[in-house]
Amino acid sequence: MPKFFSSFAFILFVVFNLPTQVLANGNEEVIYLGKSCEYLEDKQRTMTFEQVSKEAMNEKFRAFPQDILNLSTTTSAVWLKFDLAVQSDKRYYIQIDNSDLDSVFFYFPTATGAYDYRVTGKNFPISTESIASTHCIIEVPLSDIKEAQTYYIRLTSKRYIIVDIKAISQNKVLNTLLQRYMIELIFFGVVLLAALYNLFVFLAIRDISYLYYVIYSVLIGLNIANIRGYLGLFIPQWRGEIVTQYSFLSGALYIPFITLFTISFLKVKQYSPWTYRGLMALLFISILHIITNLLGFGGVLFKALHTFLLVNVACYVFTGWVIYRKGYKPAGYFLASWGIFAIFTTMAVMAYTNNFIPFTSFSKYYTPLGAMLETIISALGLANRINILKEEKEELQKEHITYIEQQKELLEQKVNERTLELNVKTSEIEIQNAELKQYQHELLAINELLSQSNDLIKSQHDEINALNKDLEQRISDRTTELQHTLDNLTKQNQDLEHFSYIISHNIRSPIARIQGLLNIFNKEKFDDEFNKQVIKHLEQATDSLDTVIKDLTQIISIRKNLNKVKEEIDIVEMIEAELFFFHDEITNANAIIKKNIEVSKIFSIKSYIQNIIHNLLSNAIKYRNPRQQLCISIHIYQSLEFIILSVKDNGLGIDMKNTDLYKIFGLYQRMHTHIDGKGLGLYLVKTQVETLKGKILVESKPNEGAIFTVSFPLESEI
DSSP states (O other), X not given: OHHHHHHHHHHHHHHHHSOOOEEEOSSOSEEEOGGGOEEEEETTSOOXXXXXXXXXXXXXXXXXXXXXXXXXXXXXXXXXXXXXXXXXXXXXXXXXXXXXXXXXXXXXXXTTSOEEEEEESTTSOXXXXXXXXXXXXXXXXXXXXXXXXXXXXXXXXXXXXXXXXEEEEHHHHHHHHHHHHHHHHHHHHHHHHHHHHHHHHHXXXXXXXXXXXXXXXHHHHHHHHHHTTHHHHHOGGGHHHHHHTSTTTHHHHHHHHHHHHHHHHXXXXXXXXXXXXXXXXHHHHHHHHHHHHHTTOTTTTHHHHHHHHHHHHHHHHHHHHHHHHTTOTHHHHHHHHHHHHHHHHHHHHHHHTTSSSOOOTTGGGHHHHHHHHHHHHHHHHHHHHHHHHHHHHHHHHHHHHHHHHHHHHHHHHHHHXXXXXXXXXXXXXXXHHHHHHHHHHHHHHHHHHHHHHHHHHHHHHHHHHHHHHHHHHHHHHHHHHHHHHHHHHHHHHHHHHHHHHHIIIIIHHHHHHHHHHHHHOOSSOTTSHHHHHHHHHHHHHHHHHHHHHHHHHHHHGGGTOGGGGEEEEEHHHHHHHHHHHTHHHHHHTTOEEEEXXXXXXXXXXXXXXXXXXXXXXXXXXXXXXXXXXXXEEEEEEEOSSEEEEEEEEOSSOXXXXXXOHHHHHSTTOOSOTTSOOOXXXXXXXXXXXXXXXXXXXXXXXXXXXXXXXXXXXXXXOO
């Protein structure tokens, strides 16, 4: 009997908690999907849509525990599934009210029954968004099918996975956005007005507390603008840097200035030295936190940031209480403002980390509201500080007047005493004048002796000048010799860098080819025709590897005289060898190779020329546009002073308007982070071209390909 009741209770629980399909018949403007949505955590981030959409996976999906799903700072990929029946021609949009989502993949059924998808999120350009906003809005494609259909969404985030999902009609989207923006714009307006007012006050009275207040208020506003998605929305060209490099930096910048404001505003060093030492320790830690963010470790420390922020706020409140107990009146405003901020910050942390306080639609406003109240009360405290400064100034003026009167009396007394002393000194001076006349006669005799000595010193000075000139010449010669040695060492270091690169790029590929050929070699039947082809390719790969090793041996000897390793190069043969090297990649890409070679010979360093061609072809193949057939054009011709090599492709291209040359040719700089690479190729190409006294230019447009033009001097000294 107990087992029967347990089973019956379990069935009731499952039935009443099963998500239901949602009907959108055109009358509903906003449909909350939380109660009808299911989710699945992919902790390894490896599951594909084909795996998730299988019927066997349905039992692994779970209903939302409440209307808003809060998984806090999970590193998992989260899959959502819901059934929606759109029975109206009115357009609907899926809104996920979370500005922290890095990637959002929306999978929807098509008329054929297959699934297509759309992408959006902070990791993608703003053009991918159905409606550009600070949070995710995805258009639901119109369909002739009016029955319920299943939709899937895949979410990832470096910050928080919090899902407040709803379907909004096209008529209601603008109102929904404006309701949220108006609340946050009020916060930004308060911060801006308080910052401007106190900036003017600082310029008027030059009290550093006001400047610290302005800086940290603006930085808090920028942090909230960043985490709410406004920076990525209004500065789309910096969206990539904001998401990847500086995502967590804005949350660390304002803390040092709050600490400095606390020390200055409360006069902590004067009223409580031991509290001052504690705040200085916090200041040092907050600066280290900024440095770790600049070094790219902000995501690692993100979870610890909650605790660090709460510790800082608690220290500020405690400091305000200590100073207030000591009788400093402005500390009351400080204690009130940061006490309120501490309450709202604690509530926000507990809501976002899913501890004790459930996350609601209002939870995201805890931090802006606390910051706004702190800003207003702190501004009132600073206004009250002006009156205190006036009182202190008046007291100082009174003390100054009293001090001047006392000093005036002392000065009159000292003047009288000094007058008596001067009369005595006058008598002594008269006696000394008589003695000076006698000394004058003695000095005349001494001057004649000195004149004779000067003539002797002059002759010795000429000899010293001659010795100095000879010494300066020796120093100059030695300096030139040392500079020459330094140049040689610098050149040797550059050669070693190129040597290391060629080892890692040019030797590894032939070895990989040899290993691949050995793996397909038929060891059971050595004499079949397939093995002969394998052996032929092994010989070619071995010859290629032997050529690279010989070139590396030659590069080692560059140190004393690079002209010794120059040779006449058959550039046609070298290009053919490189095309053979990339044969598999060219075949797999179904690429078209166009060659227009007007010059067949070039006199230069073989390994440099080979490496330049190798990298330009490698980049053309690697960064091809998957939406069109790859076409590579190689053109070699001669101008008056140069032999010019041009490699043109129709690949992904580069946005030259928003990209400087350092980003293209700099060390470890990459244009397309979704493709494997280390950002070394173009850096070494540019270095080798400049070593050959040549120059390299690039022309490119996004999705139209790139043209790399390399000019080699006809005759030059390296």
